[in-house]
Amino acid sequence: MRQVTLIPGDGIGPEITEAVKAIFAAANVPVTWDEENAGQTTFEAMGELIPASLIASLKKNTVALKGPITTPVGKGFKSVNVQLRQMFDLYSNVRPAKTTKGVNTRFENVNSVLFRENTEGLYAGLEMFDERLQISDSVARVTRVGCEKIIRAAFVYADKHGCKKVTAVHKANILKSAGALFLGVFNEIAKEYPNIQADDKIIDNMCMQLVAKPEQFDVIVTTNLFGDILSDLCAGLVGGLGVVAGANIGDEMAIFEAVHGSAPDIAGKGIANPTALLRSAIMMLHHLDMKDEANRIEAALEATLANKEECTGDLGGKAGTMEFAQNIIAKL
Structure with missing residues (x-):
């Protein structure tokens, strides 16, 4: 069993994080979550953007999955994402872009x-x-x-x-x-x-x-x-920030992340698309050499994306966040 730091983030972050957790649980992925947070919500609750407890968790686990984070605007704060990259020398930002059946694009x-x-x-x-x-x-x-x-x-x-x-x-x-x-x-x-x-x-x-x-x-x-x-x-x-994965990788640590924003305008409505965070989590599984689990989840995700009716609104469907996750789980 591998422990991974989980950073839900702000806005829609906690919702799409719950969707990914549900899919991982259904797929019996041998990962346990060490949940810590950062960003605007954390600052409002604790008075700091990046708590010491998060830094300790990252140092201990060396692998993390991170939702979208909001850095307060106009208050002189440096981006949380930039701080984490420089703090842990995460020199390699890796961003795959691949055409997906069911996600309509010009290419x-x-x-x-x-x-x-x-x-x-x-x-x-x-x-x-x-x-x-x-x-x-x-x-x-x-x-x-x-x-x-x-x-x-x-x-x-x-x-x-x-x-x-x-x-x-x-x-x-x-x-x-x-x-x-x-x-x-x-x-x-x-x-x-x-x-x-x-x-x-x-x-x-x-x-x-x-x-x-x-x-x-x-x-x-x-x-x-x-x-x-x-x-x-x-x-x-290939369809926008809502369907692509991202990772920040260094020699000693890797943080996999949703690269889109926290979308506060739809936070709490249960309609956010968790695909980007799930694809980042799949990248994380490959990084951890859990290839069988990664391939199973990826196949289930792509089968779901191929059927618009089972997708969230931004992809042309009517499913909510957790309903979309359940559609993926049904195909594992």
């Missing part, structure tokens, strides 16, 4: 995985503001070590899963220093994997290519800001 045969560097770049927090001149400077810190870790993670994944191509996305034509460092490290590491095709795209061209012919991409690796934008673009190709 077919999309099947890519994006690796986004998660701790540096423009999100490193290196900002300066000159009050007198009203000038703001944000520094994009890119390090060789950071580039090596995220690029190697992408190639290791591609090699392990039989992927044919890894594409680096950059802006080396303009960002002569940072872009050149990222691209140079990519070309060095690519030589270690002669069986995998390696190519690169400038970020603006990449956006055009993704919305014109997304099926040409397999594994994508890029820096923090570009990855933040591209991961949502890729989600849009």
Whole structure:
């Protein structure tokens, strides 16, 4: 039995978390939940965004499943997600985007995985503001070590899963220093994997290519800001943030998460779609080498998604959150 830290989050987080817990219980997944929370609800109740008890749980369990978290706006708080990533060096943000039968989109045969560097770049927090001149400077810190870790993670994944191509996305034509460092490290590491095709795209061209012919991409690796934008673009190709998984992975810890927002406008109504969190939980099971359980739940989820009537409203159905979960359970 494996203990996992469970962070329900805010808004619809607790509802979709309960749905995932029910599906795991029905599938007899050998996981026990160590439940802790973070975010706005926790701040209002305890006076802190990230309680010490959550940090202790994460350090003990080294694997977590996290619902959507709200960081209070306009009060000077740093994003909870960013804090956790930097606190535990979760340098690899992994976002699969795959076409699903029953989820209508403009594209077919999309099947890519994006690796986004998660701790540096423009999100490193290196900002300066000159009050007198009203000038703001944000520094994009890119390090060789950071580039090596995220690029190697992408190639290791591609090699392990039989992927044919890894594409680096950059802006080396303009960002002569940072872009050149990222691209140079990519070309060095690519030589270690002669069986995998390696190519690169400038970020603006990449956006055009993704919305014109997304099926040409397999594994994508890029820096923090570009990855933040591209991961949502890729989600849009396959049905939106409500149906895609996400993970923040480091050498010592992994946090799997729903990448959509907390949707306070529908919180408590029992209509939220738990697919994104469930797919993240399935990723977590693969990470824990519980492949049989992961494959069973994934097959049941995809069979349910293929039948619109059994899905939540955002997918064209009429099922509530727990009814959707029960439809999945019936197919296990």
